[in-house]
Amino acid sequence: MRISCLLAGLAAGIIATAAPAQTNTAQPKHGLSAFGDLKYPANFSHFDYVNPQAPKGGELRQWQLETYDNLNPLILKGVTAQTLSLVYQSLMSRAADEPDALYGQIAESVELAPDRAWAAFNLNPKARWHDGSPITAEDVVFTFDAVLKDGHPQYQLILQDMESVTAENPRRVLFRFKPSESRRDLPLIVAGIPILAKKWFQGRDFARATIEPPLASGPYRVDRVDAGRSLTFRRVADWWAKDLPTNRGMYNFDSVRDDYYRDRDIAAEALFAGEYDYRVEVTARVWATSYDPKPAVQQGRIKRDVLPDETPSGVQAFFLNTRRPHLADPRVREALNYAFDYEWMNKTLFYSLYKRNRSMFENSPLAATGLPGADELALLDPYKAQLPPRVFTTEYQPPMSDGSGANRDNLRKAQALLREAGYDIRDGKAYAKGATEPLTIEFLLYEPSFQRVIGPFTASLQRIGVQSQVRVIDLTAYENRMRAFDYDVILRRFTQPLTPGVEQRNYWGSRAADITGSFNFSGIKNPAIDALIERIVAAKSRPESVTAAKALDRALMWGFYVIPNWYSGTYKLGYWDRFGRPAVKPSYDLGLLETWWIDEAKDRAIGLRR
Template sequence: MRDIRLQCKLYLPALALGAGLIFAIAGAGAATAEGGDQTYGLAMHGAPDLDRGAAALPYARADAPAGGTATFGATGGFDSLNPFSVRGRTPPEVRAHTIDSLMARSWDEPFTLYPLIAERVETAPDRSWARFTLNPAARFSDGAPVTVDDVLWTLRTLGEGGPPGFRNLWSKISEAREDGPGALRVTFSAPDREAALILGLLPVLKRTEGLDIAAPSLTPLVASGRYVVADAEPGRSLTLRRDPGYWARNLPARRGTGNLDQIRVEWFRDGQAHFEAFRAGAIDIFREGDPQRWAEGYGFERMTRGAARKAEIPHGRPSGMYGLVFNTRRAPFDDIRVRRALTLAFNFEWINATLHGGAYRRITAYFDNSPLRHEGAAEGREREILAPFAAELPEGALEDAWAPPPAAADDARNRRNLRAASRLLEEAGWTVRDGALRDAAGRAFAFGILLGASEEERIVGPFIDALATLGVSATARTVDAAQYQARRNDYDFDMVVNRWGLSLSPGAEQRLYWGRDGVKTPGTRNYAGVDSPAVEAAIDALLAAEGEDDFRAAAHALDRALSWGVYVIPFWFDPVSRIAVDAGLRWPGRLPLYGDFIGWAPDVWWREPAAADAP
């Protein structure tokens, strides 16, 4: 296996000549007349991995058969087909399959882009500007050519009225203009190594006057992706149909992808109904989140007769963060001693053994399971980033790695950790009086846990029971998908369960997750209300890093500052994905490092007419 730093890059082959068998641009690092670099791909650090002779993504089969349908399942519902509205709920398949971006990425490099709508890219050596030349063959699904005007309109529309990530990109741009036939040039207000790549991922929409990009809508946006929306019943089903005139089907970036004629999604009221639909053959794919059911619950007829099969898909991506999120905008969770105490009360070992047969590993940091996880004492560049904030960081943060509470494996009732939690709460001013934990003013320690899925109740139930032994009154409430999303957007909760998927190429999205603007600005993913100068400095360093060593040091600093901040009670992660799938659906034997992730299922899958052995 290659070093994980190289394996976890994101590939998308570059634009091809003729039938699409070779890349359009000769090589990386060619100088332009303005002193910039013109390449066939754009990497965050170093050079792109793919050579000019690549025919397809390394994990796609260039000659994969076309045809057939794959039906996925989901829980909850949707009420919009506009993925850029923060108020609506849009199926992620709409953005993924119907809207192409200027450039494309693959999940086999940390962060590298290859041409798609833009056939060439030039950047300043310090990435202070970028120039994209559009492929003259690029077409929207209605047959209209993709123009520079469309790209500039999309950039401005999303930047002024789209989700926070686009507004953040827009704030970094000092000028965006047409720069010769079929080309646009964007100048950034300050050098930012990642900004050009984020711009390369800009989804391109057809200019539509009067469009309110922030409003939910059931009218599909016109774009240039592999699929178009064929049918949509809000809250029930979505059907995407492959565009037979898709302009990029012979490019290496797209060869062997989008093989299915139709992608369908059916919605179910909860996870059990979702699973039963797979058992009955109503859907083709089920991602199993229960290791015990995976081991014992697949003896039903569809499996035994060979109509479906099981597969475990390994991955090398970071654990990310998944757990109970403290809303630090509210007391008492603005006190780190309280957050530490409640973290001690969560009995991971008992929950993992009882609910999951011990199959999961506890998350020990945000970038756990990767080279970006911080270790030991902060040294060198990592320490340089964090040292100015030493007085604001928790004691010991620079001298040692953060670690979760001691394992309760030899103490099923977690008494040792509960005693430590009680001491921390008392230190924070909470004492038991009249049968409840109260502050100096006599207010009882009580809070609510907002849940979006009934399956989460069995996780938080034991936690609530443990808190009761400390005198803390916690209640869990499961709400429907619309209310759950609305309350998360407005940070209207005390505690919530959330999962942040993190990559081996963290960048500008980290501001959306942890940036201090999200303390008050609705619609970000800073659900915890992180407001930390150390975190801000680490993100700044991450985005400014020019070499791999600086980049890794900045990631370590971010991981350390977040972990020591105790913003989340970590749950667990799994180094494999467990999927049950209809036997007629296949994929190449070569898997991307990120495994069962964006850009793999069903992007590179195909359907065969009869059951076959697993790849």
């Protein structure tokens, strides 16, 4: 599953600043965070999770799934390549050991109005494109104008309350924001969006997918393009930003190569053959059975680690498209949940390595547990008529089985829900009243490996009278159908930020349900959910944010818009033992790509041919 890391990773927030001395002028700050708390002072030298003396050199080889045909990260068309964060810079960059803090990158400082009506970014005079020309405020203005006109609809949605962007001089850009609660979020959002070179796009169609590398300014440049098969990045030795505190000790590989594989199992075997260097293992079967028999593992040349992951584990689920009439009734969706036997699946297919996902904010303090407290009820009570009663009375738990594979009690409950929704069960098939065709759903996939997961599920659906089929199509066709919401059920995963904000409108908001390419995969349109999203956006403190997120979580889970899957809560890492790494791992990232390096002695010892 592809993860839209770039969109989901844009933190939302505000900072506390001194009162402005004059219009559009305030106290310059070196960083931004959601609620004003910054770990690193203005004179910090490097992040705590790096080795500032890390050696440079060598090649890192990675694997990616499927293909790509686009190198512009800000548009909808095409299948965008992975790892483009190495190529493009934003005004500020994230600290991976804080929930949402950003520090200077292209911009050396930021000023914020006390009422958040505007934010001004002062560009670093050393900021340069890879051709040596300066990055200017006009480039920033061009980027946002292009995104709002021809960019990805998801950016257009989260930037809807940006009023204007203006180059006040070559090194200062001013953003104005409309009067709305989004003012809390927008300074961090605009600070985190990649900046593109105006001159490179002159005479080109911005909205058109391209495999010609755009001019960029990041620590790497695109070196070799083998369209759809591999993509190689070369470290920029004279990178203008290499000595900034946000970059010291980072980006240590001379080159990074991404090889694209069409099949997960083939990609796993390629690791053991030495075709690439590491994999974060997300397939339980491979982690449990494939490593130990391999000679390279037995010889100690391939290592395995389980590293902590303190980020929200993301929303991984079967998304049920409520735009389809046969999935519009929550009782039907709940019936499908009862037919999903996770306990048997985890024991039989996943070697009991996973935990059940029970929340849209799993593995974080944002996940709702127990019954709603007084603070949550204060947010929920005004919407009692628009929310399921169980939101107020019952802790959400997905249906559980005994793991035997029979699942009879849950299947009986599923059939009872279908009958309650108006279906008749005849000859083992569920028919809506007056319908001549039975209730049928289609699972849409772009990789065949998940058929082993869906197969037992479809067998359970058959037992409650629901007919199902699995359709596997190529990635390009899948992306097009997903963006147009042309499916019954899709299996998706995306990450949640530690400080949720306006991106929640994109995931669950009514407006997003009709925007091509949004992340509202289930087509949710519920005024109560819209209102709870706005309480998240309006939160003035972290406790308020947590309370609002929990309330939203309850409303979403009891709406049965998804069939929740599973999560790990750790990074299961298999890698060739050729790396050095810092003593401290960043709390909210793996950090391998950004902070590890090639240990020459280890590299020689493993005898891996290049």
